[in-house]
Amino acid sequence: MKTWNDYKEYVKSVDSEAQKDIEEIENIASIVGTLIEKRNSLGLSQRELASMCGIPQSSVAKIESFKTIPNLDTLLKIMKPLGLKLTVSTV
Amino acid sequence: MKTWNDYKEYVKSVDSEAQKDIEEIENIASIVGTLIEKRNSLGLSQRELASMCGIPQSSVAKIESFKTIPNLDTLLKIMKPLGLKLTVSTV
DNA sequence: ACTCACAATAGCATTTATGTTATCATAAAA
DNA sequence: TTTTATGATAACATAAATGCTATTGTGAGT
Numbered sequence: 252m253k254t255w256n257d258y259k260e261y262v263k264s265v266d267s268e269a270q271k272d273i274e275e276i277e278n279i280a281s282i283v284g285t286l287i288e289k290r291n292s293l294g295l296s297q298r299e300l301a302s303m304c305g306i307p308q309s310s311v312a313k314i315e316s317f318k319t320i321p322n323l324d325t326l327l328k329i330m331k332p333l334g335l336k337l338t339v340s341t342v
Numbered sequence: 343m344k345t346w347n348d349y350k351e352y353v354k355s356v357d358s359e360a361q362k363d364i365e366e367i368e369n370i371a372s373i374v375g376t377l378i379e380k381r382n383s384l385g386l387s388q389r390e391l392a393s394m395c396g397i398p399q400s401s402v403a404k405i406e407s408f409k410t411i412p413n414l415d416t417l418l419k420i421m422k423p424l425g426l427k428l429t430v431s432t433v
Numbered sequence: 434a435c436t437c438a439c440a441a442t443a444g445c446a447t448t449t450a451t452g453t454t455a456t457c458a459t460a461a462a463a
Numbered sequence: 464t465t466t467t468a469t470g471a472t473a474a475c476a477t478a479a480a481t482g483c484t485a486t487t488g489t490g491a492g493t
Contacts, residue, residue, distance in 0.1 A: 275418050278428070282414070285430045296439060307482055312441055319480055322450080323373070324411045327366050330430070337369070338429045339376045339421070387469060398452060403471055410450055413480080436493075441486100448481070456473075463466070 279320060287315050289333045303332035370411060378406050380424045394423035 262269045290300055297315070301308040306328060313319045314329070321329070330337060353360045381391050388406070392399040397419060404410045405420070412420070421428060 271422065275415060275422075278418055279414060282428065282430055297441095298439080307484090308440085309442080309483080310481060313480085316441065318442085320413055320415045322411055322413050322480065323370060323417055324366060325481075326414055327369055331362060331366070334433045335430050336433050337373065338431055339373055339426050340429055342425045342427050388471095389469075398454090399470085400453080400455095400472080401451060404450085407471065409472085413450065416451080434493105437491085439489085439491100441488085443486075444484090446482085448479100450480080451478070452476085454474090457471080459469085459471100461466105461468080463464100 280317070282326075283314060283317065283321075285335065286329060286333065289335055293333065295333075300329070300332065304328045371408070373417075374405060374408065376426065377420060377424065380426055384424065386424075391420065391423065395419045 259273055262273065290297075295303075297311045298308045301311045304311075306325065310319075310325070311329065314321045314325070327337065350364055353364065381388075386394075388402045389399045392402045395402075397416065401416070402420065405412045405416070418428065
């Protein structure tokens with residue numbers, strides 16, 4: 252069983268430019284992962300959350316399952332009822 | 343001369359559901375505004391920043407002038423060379 | 434077995450962001 | 464006055480997200 256790190260190292264060995272793409276993927280995964288955890292910790296189903304956001308359940312599912320990368324406005328719509336906010340800070 | 347707050351109050355008086363839309367707009371404006379300030383403080387032109395991101399200058403301009411709301415991945419591409427990161431936190 | 438809630442997915446239309454290239458208006462500098 | 468750099472914008476094609484509706488597979492509970 253290969254781990255995510257195994258794939259990461261492989262991709263970087265094949266494509267030296269992959270580093271920043273990988274960082275971006277992990278960044279997105281981290282943000283979306285936080286959404287999922289928060290939704291679960293609040294005991295909300297995708298349908299419930301979606302109706303709070305005013306977006307369809309299918310859109311929530313696509314984002315949570317990494318089928319699509321959300322727009323900033325959609326992301327904020329979802330974060331709002333979860334009590335989450337997006338902050339820009341310096342590295 | 344009407345201010346942004348004047349328009350805000352007017353819209354809210356006409357549409358009571360407008361509150362969260364307004365918050366979302368201000369949230370996006372805050373994030374994009376930070377990008378603009380940071381780019382300027384670094385003395386970078388849109389063209390220079392765009393080439394660092396691997397995206398066209400027109401895309402940067404459209405986002406900075408609020409012609410489009412960026413995707414999460416595009417936003418992260420732009421933030422990277424500016425030394426900015428996106429953080430999810432609880433309200 | 435049956436029901437129920439759930440996440441995932443499918444098909445389709447529509448909207449929107451993105452890429453590409455080029456141009457425009459402006460202001461600053463030569 | 465004539466470059467030069469800059470941000471904004473235009474037109475078009477393509478890619479992608481979203482909305483809408485419905486369905487599927489799965490697991491929990493009855």
